[in-house]
Each structure stands twice: as C-alpha cells, then as structure tokens.
Amino acid sequence: MARPRRAAGGSGGPELRVPDPPDRFVGRRAEIDALAARVEAGARVLTLLGPPGTGKTRLSIALARESATRGLVEGAIFVDLSAATSLDDVVRDVANAIDLRLGGNVDAQAGAARIGEALAARGRTLLVLDNFEQITVHAIATVAPWSAKASALTVVVTSREVMRVRGEEVVEIPPLSVPAEGAAGAAIAATDAVLLLLARAPGYVPQGDDELVAIAEIARRLEGIPLALELAASRLALMGAIELRDRLAEGSLETGRLSGLDVLAHGRRDAPARQATLRGAIDWSWDLLSDEERRALTCLALHRGTFSVDAAVATIAREPKEERVALEILQSLREKSLVARAGQGRVRLLESVREYGLEKLEDREAGLRMARFFGREGTKRLGELRGRHARAALAWLAAERESMLAAHDSIATRDDAEAVALRVDLLLALDAVIARLGPGGAHLGRLDAVIASPALASDATRSTRVLVARARVLRDRGEMDACVRDLESARDRLSGGAVRVELGEAWLAQGRFEDATSELELALSEARRDHDRRAEQRAHAALGLVHHGRGKLDVAQEHYALALDLAISLGDAHAEAQARRDLGNLCLMRGEHDRARAHYEEALARSPGDDLRLEGLVRGNLAILDQEQGHLDEAHAHLERALACLRTVGDRPFEAHLLGYLGAVHHERGQLVAARAAYSRALEVLSEVRDVRLEGVFLAARAAALASSGRAGAAQNDLELAERRLREVGDPALIATLDLHRAQVAIAAAAERGARGESEAAIARARDAITAAEAFSAQSDDVRFAMRMLRRALPADELEIAEGAAWFRVPGREVVDLGSRPTMARVLDALASARLRAPGEPVGIDELVAAGWPGEKVMPLAAQNRVRVAVTTLRNLGLRGVVVFKEGGHLLDASVPLRRVPA
Numbered sequence: 001m002a003r004p005r006r007a008a009g010g011s012g013g014p015e016l017r018v019p020d021p022p023d024r025f026v027g028r029r030a031e032i033d034a035l036a037a038r039v040e041a042g043a044r045v046l047t048l049l050g051p052p053g054t055g056k057t058r059l060s061i062a063l064a065r066e067s068a069t070r071g072l073v074e075g076a077i078f079v080d081l082s083a084a085t086s087l088d089d090v091v092r093d094v095a096n097a098i099d100l101r102l103g104g105n106v107d108a109q110a111g112a113a114r115i116g117e118a119l120a121a122r123g124r125t126l127l128v129l130d131n132f133e134q135i136t137v138h139a140i141a142t143v144a145p146w147s148a149k150a151s152a153l154t155v156v157v158t159s160r161e162v163m164r165v166r167g168e169e170v171v172e173i174p175p176l177s178v179p180a181e182g183a184a185g186a187a188i189a190a191t192d193a194v195l196l197l198l199a200r201a202p203g204y205v206p207q208g209d210d211e212l213v214a215i216a217e218i219a220r221r222l223e224g225i226p227l228a229l230e231l232a233a234s235r236l237a238l239m240g241a242i243e244l245r246d247r248l249a250e251g252s253l254e255t256g257r258l259s260g261l262d263v264l265a266h267g268r269r270d271a272p273a274r275q276a277t278l279r280g281a282i283d284w285s286w287d288l289l290s291d292e293e294r295r296a297l298t299c300l301a302l303h304r305g306t307f308s309v310d311a312a313v314a315t316i317a318r319e320p321k322e323e324r325v326a327l328e329i330l331q332s333l334r335e336k337s338l339v340a341r342a343g344q345g346r347v348r349l350l351e352s353v354r355e356y357g358l359e360k361l362e363d364r365e366a367g368l369r370m371a372r373f374f375g376r377e378g379t380k381r382l383g384e385l386r387g388r389h390a391r392a393a394l395a396w397l398a399a400e401r402e403s404m405l406a407a408h409d410s411i412a413t414r415d416d417a418e419a420v421a422l423r424v425d426l427l428l429a430l431d432a433v434i435a436r437l438g439p440g441g442a443h444l445g446r447l448d449a450v451i452a453s454p455a456l457a458s459d460a461t462r463s464t465r466v467l468v469a470r471a472r473v474l475r476d477r478g479e480m481d482a483c484v485r486d487l488e489s490a491r492d493r494l495s496g497g498a499v500r501v502e503l504g505e506a507w508l509a510q511g512r513f514e515d516a517t518s519e520l521e522l523a524l525s526e527a528r529r530d531h532d533r534r535a536e537q538r539a540h541a542a543l544g545l546v547h548h549g550r551g552k553l554d555v556a557q558e559h560y561a562l563a564l565d566l567a568i569s570l571g572d573a574h575a576e577a578q579a580r581r582d583l584g585n586l587c588l589m590r591g592e593h594d595r596a597r598a599h600y601e602e603a604l605a606r607s608p609g610d611d612l613r614l615e616g617l618v619r620g621n622l623a624i625l626d627q628e629q630g631h632l633d634e635a636h637a638h639l640e641r642a643l644a645c646l647r648t649v650g651d652r653p654f655e656a657h658l659l660g661y662l663g664a665v666h667h668e669r670g671q672l673v674a675a676r677a678a679y680s681r682a683l684e685v686l687s688e689v690r691d692v693r694l695e696g697v698f699l700a701a702r703a704a705a706l707a708s709s710g711r712a713g714a715a716q717n718d719l720e721l722a723e724r725r726l727r728e729v730g731d732p733a734l735i736a737t738l739d740l741h742r743a744q745v746a747i748a749a750a751a752e753r754g755a756r757g758e759s760e761a762a763i764a765r766a767r768d769a770i771t772a773a774e775a776f777s778a779q780s781d782d783v784r785f786a787m788r789m790l791r792r793a794l795p796a797d798e799l800e801i802a803e804g805a806a807w808f809r810v811p812g813r814e815v816v817d818l819g820s821r822p823t824m825a826r827v828l829d830a831l832a833s834a835r836l837r838a839p840g841e842p843v844g845i846d847e848l849v850a851a852g853w854p855g856e857k858v859m860p861l862a863a864q865n866r867v868r869v870a871v872t873t874l875r876n877l878g879l880r881g882v883v884v885f886k887e888g889g890h891l892l893d894a895s896v897p898l899r900r901v902p903a
Contacts, residue, residue, distance in 0.1 A: 014068040015075035017097065018061050018128070025062050026199050027176055027192030028055070035063050035171065039126060039154050040072050043169055044147040047157045050173035051337040051350055052281035053227030056158035059173060060128045063156060067126050073154070074123035082131040087138045091115065094129070094142070098122075112141050116149035124152045132159040133336070134288055139163035160285055160337040175224030179216035188212055193219035193229055200233035206241060214241035221248045223350055227281055282356045285338060296329045297338060299366040300349060301357025302410050305402035306342040314373035315366055346399075367410025368419065374400065374407040375422040378429030385432055386534060388571040394611070397433040404430055408446060420455040424462045431469040436611040436649070444473045464494040468502055478652045478689040480510055497527030497535035505542050508549070509653060511692035511729060516546050537566035537575055544582055548589075549693060551731040553779050557586055574614070577606040581618050588625050589779055596625055613654075616645030620658045624781055627665055630872045630880070635665050656685035660698040664785055667705050675705045696725030697734065697782055700741040704789055707748035715745045733780035736773040740786035743769040744793045766790055792881050798897040799882060805829035810878045824877075827852040827870045831883065832900065835892040842889035 038046060048056045064076035079097045084090050091111040095102050100118045102111045119125065129143070136159065144165040147155050157163065162170050176192035188194055194215055198204070206212045218241065222228040235244050286294065296316045303311065309330065316326035333339040334347065342348040349357065378400070384393035397404075408426040411419045427446055434443055447470040450456060456463050471486035487503040500523030508516040520543045527535035544559035560582045567575035584599030600622050607614045623638035639662045646655040663678030679702035686695040699722035703715035719742055726734045743766035750758040770790060776783045800809040805828040809815045818825040830851035834843045849856075849863045852870060871890055874883050884893050892898060 014071070014073060015077075016065070016068050018064045018076055018078040021058065021061060024199060025058060026196040028059055028062065031059060031173065032062055032066050035059075036066050036070060036072060038169065038171075039063070039067050040070075043154055044167040045143060045155045045157065045163075045165065045169060047159055047162060047168055047170045048173055049159060049162060049170050049337055051160060051225075051340065051353065052285055053225045053352070054173050054175065055226035056173055057130050058226070060130060060156050060158050064126055064128055072124075073126045076126040076128070078128045078130065080130050081135065084131075084135050086135070087112070087141055090135055090138055090142055094127075109141065112145065115142075116146045119146055119153050120150040122150070122152070125150070126154045126156060128156045128158070130158045132157045132163070133161045133285070136161050136163050139165050161288075162335050176219075176226060176229070178219040178224045181220075183216060184209065184213070188216045191216075191219065193222075193224040196226060197229045197233050197236075200230045201236040204233075204236045211241045214245040217245045218248060221245070221351070223352075225350065225352065228352060279356065282353060285336065286356070286360075288336070289338075292325075293329055293332060293336075294360065295363055296326065297333060297349075297353075298357045298361040299363055299370075300330075300333075300339065301354045301361060302367055302370055302406055303349070303403045304354075304406045306346045306348045307400070307403045309345050309347060311370070311373055311400070311403060312339075312347060315370045318363075318365070318369070367407065368414075368422075370403075371407040371411050371419070371422040371426060374404045374429075375425040378404055379425050382429050382432055385574065386570065386572045388573070390573045394433065394436065397429060401430065401433055412446070412449065415453055415455055417455045420450060420453045421459065421462060423450045423453075424456065424459075424466050428465055428469055431472065434649075435472060436613050444470065444477070447473065460493055464490045464499065467493075468499060471502060471506065475506060475509065475653065476649070476651045478685055480506065480689050484510075495526065496530060497523040497525075497532055497539055500526065501535060501538045501542055504539075504546075508542065508546055510690040511549075513546055513550055513729070517543070520546065533566055533570060534572070534575075537563050537570065537572070540566065541575070541579060541582060548582070548586060549731070550729070551733045551776075551779065553586060553589065557583070560586060573606050574611065577603040577611075577614055577618075580606060581614070581621065584618075585621055588621060588628070589781055591628075591778055591781075591784070593625060593629060597622070600625070612645040613649045613651060616642040616649065616651070616658070617654060618642075619645070620654075620661060623658075623665070624661055627661075627668060628781060628784065630876045632665055632669055636662070639665065652685050653689045653691060656682045656689070656691075657694060660686070660694060660701070663698065663705070664701060667701065667789065668785070672705050672709045676702060676709070679705065692725045693729045693731070693734070696722045696729065697737065699725065700738045701786075704741040704744045704786070707745040708793070710748075710752065712745055712749035712752050715748075719745060733776040733783055736769075736776045737780065737782045737786045739769045740773055740783070740790050744786075744790045747793050763794060766794060788880065798899055799892075800899050800901050801828065801832045802901055805832060808879070810882070816877050821873075823852045824870060824873055826854075827867075828874060828879075831890065831892050832898065835894070835898055836900065839894040840891070842886040842891045844889040848890065 035046065035048075048060055050056050061078060064078060067073045068076045077097050079094050081090060081093055084093055087108040091102070091108050094115055095111060098115070098118055100115060102114060106114070119127065127146075132139070139157075143155050143157065143163060144167075147153060147167055162168065176196060178193045179188040179191050189198075189212070197215060197219060198206075206215055218232055219229065222232060232244060232248075239247070286297075289297065299315045300307075300312055302315060309327070312330050313323050313326045316329060317323045330339065330347070334341070338353055339347050339349060378397065381393040381396050384390060385397075404426050408423055408430070411422060414420075423446075427443075427450060430443065431447075447466060451463070451466055451470065456466070467486045467490040471483045471490070474480075474483040474486065484503070484506050487499065487506055491499045491503055500519050504516045504520035504523060507519060520539050524536060524539040524543065527533070527539055540559045541563035544556045544563060546556075547553075547559065548556035560579060564576065564579035564583065567579050580599045580603040584596045584603065587593075587596035587599060600618050603618050604615065607618075619638045619642035623635040623642065626632070626635035626638060639658055642658050643655060643662070646658065659678050660682035663675045663682060666672075666675035666678055679698050682698050683695060683702070686698065699718045703718035703722065706712070706715040706718065719738070722738055722741075726738050743762070746762040747759065747766055750762045770787055773783050773787060777787060798811060802808065805825040806819055807815050807817045808828065818828065827848055830848055831843055834841065845863050845867050848867050848870070849858050853866065858866065867890070871883055871885075875881075882893050882896055883890060
C-alpha cells in the first residue's frame with residue numbers, strides 16, 4: 001500500500017493518515033454504513049473479526065475515509081501492526097503514526113501511557129490498528145487503557161482473534177454476497193462477489209450466459225472471500241471462466257487434482273506474503289496456533305459443509321477424558337476466525353481452510369473417531385425414522401449427510417472388521433436420507449466397494465441390509481435384473497418378511513404380478529410368525545398395490561386399510577403417508593375425487609420432513625386428479641414439481657411414470673408434439689425397467705396422439721406393442737383403455753384415406769367401445785382419459801338444452817340435471833341464448849357474471865375466477881369441447897347443432 005497521507009481536502013479538513021488503496025474498493029456498502037453508524041454513536045472499540053482473506057484491512061481503510069468524509073471524526077489514523085510481535089513493537093509503531101517522540105529511555109509500559117495521554121489530547125479521532133491477532137495479549141496494556149483515557153477516541157482493530165477487553169464490540173465481517181443458485185443475467189452481475197471478480201480482471205468480459213453462470217459458480221465456490229476472488233480474477237485472462245470453474249470444482253487433496261489453494265497461488269508481487277496468496281494468508285494464522293490447535297484444525301478438516309459441535313468434539317478428542325479440552329480448543333479456533341458459526345450448535349470451516357487442514361493432517365485415527373461418532377448417531381436416527389420422531393431423525397440425517405459421507409470416505413481404504421462395520425452403518429444411514437431426498441451420486445460405488453470386502457462375509461445382518469440398500473439404488477436406476485439378484489441373495493442369507501417385501505415390490509415394478517403375489521403372501525406369513533409388525537405393514541401395502549394394478553379394487557382397499565391401521569399404531573408417519581397416498585389413488589381410480597384429494601393432502605401433511613420421493617409421488621397423483629377435474633394448468637404445475645422431486649432423488653422408474661402423465665396433460669391440451677415427446681421419454685425408461693403395465697398404457701396413448709397428428713400408420717405399431725403388453729397384464733380395464741385408443745386411431749386412419757363408409761363404420765365401432773368401457777370407467781382413470789380423448793374425435797350430433805338450462809343432454813349420453821346447480825344452469829342458459837342469437841360470438845365475463853350471480857357486485861379478478869370455475873364445471877359435466885373460449889369470452893361451439901327443448 002502507498003504511504004499514509006496527512007490530510008484530506010486541504011486545510012480545515014479532517015486529518016487523514018490512511019494509505020491510498022491500490023485499486024478501487026468494491027462492495028461492502030451495507031457494512032460501511034453499519035460501521036459508520038457505530039462510530040457516530042460513540043463506539044469505543046470496534047474489532048473487525050474475520051478469517052484469512054475476508055478484506056478486513058481494506059474495509060477498515062474504507063471506514064476511516066467514510067468517517068472523515070461524513071465529518072464523524074476530526075482525524076483518522078491507520079497503523080499497520082503486521083510486523084509487531086511485542087508490546088515494544090506496538091508502542092513504537094503507534095507512537096510513530098501519531099508523531100509522538102518517546103525517546104530511547106522510555107519503557108513500553110510508560111510509552112503506552114504517554115500514547116494514551118496524546119490520544120486524549122486530540123479531538124474526535126478514529127485509530128485503526130491493523131493485523132492485531134498476533135499481539136492480542138497486549139490489548140490489555142494498549143487498547144483498553146487508551147480507549148478509557150481518550151473519551152473522544154474510537155479504536156478500530158482488525159484481527160482474526162477477539163481481544164476480550166472491556167468495551168470491545170466484535171463485528172464479524174461476512175463474505176461478499178454471492179449469486180443465488182439458479183440466478184442469471186443481472187442478478188449474477190449485481191452481487192458484490194461478482195463485481196469484485198470482474199473489477200480485478202481488466203480486459204476480461206464474460207462471453208455469453210454460460211460464462212456468466214460459470215462466474216457465479218466461481219464466486220460461490222470461493223464463498224465470497226475477497227482475497228480468493230482477487231486471486232481468481234488474475235487467472236481469468238489465462239483460463240477463462242469455465243475452465244477456472246472446473247479446476248476449482250475438481251481440485252483437492254481428496255481427488256488428487258491441483259487444489260484451489262494452488263490454482264489461486266498467483267497474487268500481486270507488491271503484496272505482503274500474508275496477502276499475496278490464499279495459502280500465505282492461512283499460513284499466517286497457522287503459525288499463530290499451538291500444536292494442539294493445529295492438530296484439532298486438521299481433524300476438523302475431515303468434515304464437509306456444516307457439522308455439529310458434538311461431532312467436532314468427538315473428532316478432536318482422542319479419548320473421552322479429552323472432550324472438555326477439545327471443546328476449549330474448538331472455542332479457541334472459533335475466536336481465531338478459523339472455525340465459523342453456522343447456526344444453532346453448528347460450525348463450519350471455509351473451504352480454503354479445510355483444504356489447507358487436509359494437507360496438514362497427520363492424526364490418522366481422526367477419521368475412525370469421526371466414523372464411530374456418525375456410525376453410532378446415524379444408526380440411532382435410522383431406528384427413529386419408523387417412529388414418532390421421524391421428522392427430527394430425517395432432519396438430523398439430512399443435516400449431517402456431508403459429514404457422514406466424509407466419515408465414510410476417511411476410512412474407505414480400511415478393510416479391518418471395525419472399519420467395514422462402520423462403513424456399512426454409515427452407508428445404511430445415508431441410504432435412508434438419499435432414498436427420500438436424493439441424489440444418489442456416488443452412493444452405488446460406495447455400496448459396491450463395501451459389499452466386496454471379505455470382512456463383511458461373516459456379518460449376516462449387515463451384509464443382508466447393505467444388499468437391500470444396493471438393490472434400492474439399482475431399482476431407482478432402472479437396473480431391475482441386478483436389483484432382483486441382490487434381493488434374492490439377501491433373502492437366501494436372512495429369513496424374515498422384510499426382505500421378501502422388497503423382492504415382491506421389485507417383481508411388481510416389472511409387472512410380474514404372480515411372482516409378486518406369491519412372495520408378498522409369504523412375506524406376510526413370515527412377518528406374522530415373527531411378530532414383525534413393520535414387515536407386516538409393508539406386506540399389506542405392497543399386496544394392495546398388486547391387487548390395485550390388476551383391477552381388484554375391493555381387495556386392494558382391504559390391504560391398504562390394514563396397512564394404514566398398522567402404520568398409525570406403530571407411530572410410523574412415513575408409512576402412514578404412503579398408505580394415505582395409496583388410498584387416494586384407489587379413490588381416484590373410482591372417480592371419488594373429493595376423497596382422493598383429502599387422502600393426498602393428508603399424505604403430504606403426514607410426510608416426515610422434506611421427503612422428496614413421497615412428495616413427488618403424491619403431487620403426481622394430484623396432477624392426475626386435477627386433470628380429471630379439468631384443471632389442466634394445475635395438473636401441469638403439480639407434474640413439474642413432482643418431476644423435479646423425483647429427478648433430485650434419482651428415481652428413474654417413477655420419473656418415467658410421471659413423464660407419461662405429463663404427456664397425457666399435453667395430449668388433453670391439444671399440444672400433440674409435446675405429448676408425443678413426453679410419452680416417448682417415459683416409454684424409453686419403462687421398457688428398460690420392464691414395467692409392462694404402464695408401457696402398454698402409454699404406448700396406446702401415444703398411438704392416439706400420433707393418429708391425431710395425421711400419422712395413423714405409425715400409430716398401428718404402437719397399438720400392436722401395447723396389446724402384447726396389456727394382454728400380459730390381464731387387467732380388463734386396461735384392455736378397455738386399449739380398445740378406446742384403438743378406436744380413435746381407426747377414426748383418424750379412415751379420415752386420412754377419405755373413405756366415408758369406412759369412417760362411418762369406425763365411428764360406430766368407437767361408440768360401441770365407449771359403451772363397453774363404461775363398465776370400467778368407475779374404477780379406472782386410464783379408461784376415463786381414453787374416453788375423453790375418443791369423444792373429442794367423434795363428430796358431434798345435436799346438443800339438447802332445456803329452457804332455463806334445467807338440464808342438458810349430449811348425444812349418446814344420459815341427461816345431466818342442473819336442478820341442484822342453479823348458478824351453472826343460469827350460465828349455460830346465457831351461453832345457449834347467445835348461441836342461438838349470434839352464433840360464433842362470445843359472451844363476455846361481465847355478462848356471464850350478471851347471468852350467473854344476478855345482483856352481486858363482483859371484483860374483476862373474482863369475476864374471472866368464478867367464470868373459470870363455472871366453465872370448468874360445465875365441461876366436466878359433459879360439455880368439454882362444446883363450451884369453448886374465444887377472445888372476448890366463452891361460447892357454445894357454433895359447429896355443434898343445438899336445440900332448445902321445454903323443461
């Protein structure tokens with residue numbers, strides 16, 4: 001830095017003895033304003049506390065200048081104490097800064113006293129003591145008496161450690177603001193971290209959105225630490241943002257790639273060693289630590305993300321009697337700004353400090369201590385997941401996920417019996433949270449490695465449980481053959497209903513209903529024999545799914561009800577939520593919409609914690625329900641959220657299910673290109689996982705979408721495949737669904753050929769298919785969807801609407817009585833009158849509100865909502881495709897013949 005200058009703004013201005021900054025100060029506006037307010041309020045001692053590289057020095061200079069500019073002080077003096085190691089050094093450097101001549105015979109204590117007198121004689125003064133962490137022991141002889149003696153003095157200290165003197169106000173300096181995940185464009189460029197990064201990279205301009213997103217990721221990776229950002233800026237011209245981001249993300253001691261400390265080892269030549277590189281900044285703090293503090297810091301570096309104080313103590317303490325000392329050391333590291341607070345009872349290391357600590361780690365038993373702690377605590381929470389404390393248990397597992405992974409990886413190369421047992425316990429605890437929250441990532445590789453360990457062979461319980469865990473991951477990935485092999489092996493190793501349930505569910509996912517039924521009935525029998533009520537509950541739930549899938553709804557309901565009762569008696573909130581979801585699906589299939597919605601909403605309410613898998617499945621079912629009720633926008637929104645949940649978890653089979661239903665929503669909206677694309681993406685996965693039931697359903701639906709797009713020939717291939725799949729399942733309702741879609745394809749094919757006689761025959765067969773399918777419409781939403789699509793393809797005959805719209809009749813259907821729905825009757829009557837009076841002219845919202853709600857004053861937004869609900873209701877009652885929207889309002893389709901008849 002340049003030498004401090006004596007004054008600012010000429011004679012009469014405040015005395016300003018602070019360095020000229022080497023470049024423009026960026027950001028920190030909120031912090032400067034807050035600190036200036038403290039100066040104005042008369043703060044005596046302000047300690048700007050922060051870890052290496054947070055920009056404390058630059059902020060203190062900016063504060064001094066701001067205080068002088070605003071007239072808050074008459075003078076501001078900056079003293080660089082980075083070279084001071086004793087009280088003599090502090091006294092000498094401060095005396096020189098304030099032009100106080102002490103003489104050679106004055107000892108340090110007397111010199112400190114004379115400085116206090118000199119400061120008291122000055123006016124309102126701000127004194128910056130920079131880099132005080134190595135001399136905090138001397139604060140009691142300097143800062144404390146100076147602030148007491150000079151009532152108009154504010155001392156600003158920059159330090160990595162608190163001084164603990166009277167009147168000290170500690171201000172922790174946060175990192176610079178970084179872009180939020182998913183931010184783009186101006187939102188990225190407006191954050192302080194990105195502003196600094198670009199300001200220190202002259203000549204570099206991000207090229208396009210990809211580079212700007214990479215800049216945002218660099219800022220987040222470097223945690224908004226100013227020194228790290230400035231060092232990264234020096235690399236931008238060489239590497240560009242994308243390569244720099246990738247190097248920072250991949251490099252570490254753990255991966256064997258060049259670490260971030262090394263990537264960011266190119267600082268200013270004129271900067272002090274402690275500011276030239278990030279490693280140099282941390283070296284400065286490291287050199288000030290005791291041996292035990294150094295050991296503790298390296299042990300803590302094993303943790304990733306945030307971790308609890310209990311976990312920190314367990315990792316540091318080599319035996320129980322050291323735990324109290326370990327807590328004191330942790331507190332000391334916190335006061336030295338090397339450990340940051342991260343919420344109630346939680347701490348963290350900056351990533352740069354963590355990398356540095358891993359390089360220095362010599363305590364080879366630290367990983368084992370960490371693994372013992374998390375193995376014990378994780379197993380405890382795993383047991384609580386199936387009880388009344390499930391929410392708290394899942395929250396703990398989610399919070400400690402990164403540290404559990406780190407604990408596992410720290411002993412992953414050890415193959416002794418204790419280490420292998422701990423690895424299994426950690427992976428089982430992790431599996432529980434990954435199954436609900438995802439993503440799986442490297443979880444499968446870790447499971448493979450521990451299963452291959454010879455030391456696991458003698459532990460039947462652990463080896464079985466870890467095989468079941470791997471089978472779940474394989475099922476989520478769609479690798480069903482490997483999944484079944486693991487579960488068969490697990491079943492052969494350990495008797496009991498729990499493993500049989502898993503195997504039965506796997507066979508059900510493949511559409512092997514007979515195998516699934518046999519295995520699940522054996523599971524139920526063994527669970528009852530062993531008094532294993534949890535396995536019994538799961539067996540009932542899975543048997544319900546089997547019978548549901550085969551169209552035996554009454555039997556399915558019995559099993560679902562028993563599963564629900566058992567879940568409630570066990571206090572298992574997760575199982576209760578799943579059972580309510582299954583009952584909701586049953587009600588949905590039967591067309592009992594209100595009951596279905598109530599079950600789904602209760603399932604979401606009962607779900608413990610943020611169970612993304614369960615949320616995804618329930619929202620997918622809500623989407624089907626909304627689609628049935630004509631709320632296509634709501635259905636689409638539910639599906640988008642559901643798909644996001646399942647993609648995060650990594651559940652490919654169920655993601656494929658929902659992609660198929662997303663295709664159905666697009667299909668019903670008339671968005672045929674999007675519908676075909678969604679069906680195709682779903683079918684690709686369903687074919688891999690051998691879900692023959694849904695594969696057949698979506699093949700038939702895609703055939704109908706192809707036919708509606710003028711590609712009836714291509715649709716025939718899908719119909720042939722669909723028939724093979726659905727005949728294999730043997731559900732009469734699904735055969736009826738297939739027949740309905742086939743009838744729609746036949747109508748389209750005849751229309752393409754222009755053969756009138758063929759078209760009339762196809763229409764007649766379509767009406768017969770609808771009549772035949774009516775027997776299944778009360779129990780299958782797939783049938784009801786196919787019927788809606790087919791009715792759209794049929795030419796409309798005459799529509800009858802009674803006078804006053806007391807009732808109406810759509811051709812080929814029974815009378816719909818509106819006697820109990822007077823509002824709907826008045827709205828329909830207004831539409832019918834307008835249709836006869838001026839065909840093709842829409843009826844506006846105001847006119848429909850006046851007709852439906854006579855005499856009421858309705859606000860515009862409420863009016864729109866009322867009309868939307870009324871129109872949706874009329875469509876659901878049978879007028880879909882008849883009541884249509886046109887700019888300016890709604891109308892009855894002019895191409896549909898209409899006749900008014902006496903009521």
